[in-house]
Amino acid sequence: MIYLNGKFTPIEEALIPVLDRGFIFGDGVYEVIPVYSRHPFRLQEHLQRLQNSLMSIRLENPHSEDQWRTIIGQVIDLNETDDQSIYLQVTRGVAKRDHAFPVDSVPTVLVTSNPLNPPRDEQLQKGVSAITATDNRWLRCDVKSTALLPNVLLRQLAADAGCVETILLRDGQLTEGSASNVFVVKSGIVLTLAKSNLILPGITYDVVLELVQANGIAHELRSVAKTELDDADEIWITSSSKEILPVTTLDGSPVGKGKPGPVFQRLHELYQSYKAQVMRAPGQ
């Protein structure tokens, strides 16, 4: 069951007009929110990022935070599995095709649910493979836009190579993955770049940095060169669906010892216990 513009319907019956600007221009923004045991994880932060994305594309938020919480709660209730992945999308609505904003269009609001697919045990135990590629996206990667063609093409490079993710480099410096943030460990220090217009401010990125800080793990927020990726002891990718996933092969070569490292193991445990703690005290 999904939510579309005020109505709950089976997904097979939901239809969008062909002139929706999301379809025509990719003129919209979205969020993906993991749900554990029917509790949305970090909902407030996801709704704040949605608000930021909407402001960046000059689209008024069609709902208050309370309304969003209600709609999302209803979609969770209407679907069977306890662990879900909520997908939420807002577009600039339906209008005659013209690039400039339509006057008085009503935003299209879609909320869907899928069963959550956390990383498989094998992926956590062995790690995954990634490749690198040039980051050829626009300069507003902080906006969670539905216009994802560059990300789609970049991720396909990984799929073609039998890899899980494409790690992106702009001017020889790490930015992020095609659908994830990236962390590097060198000599026990966790490295990642600070938030900017060049990366999506990941909700999982924030959780990882909070855990690193709270547990006194050495870390630095700074740019990371391709040479440091090649020389890394550990590389991880993070996202709401992947959580923290170790990359053990990069461009066909082993990362560090070629297996998930000790700092990853520590963060993985911290992340799982943080999740369990938050789920025991929902409403956060």
Ligand code: PMP
């Ligand atoms: N960067 C990009 C480009 C992404 O698509 C995602 C996943 N939505 C992320 C980073 C990770 O963000 P989050 O931790 O909020 O899922």
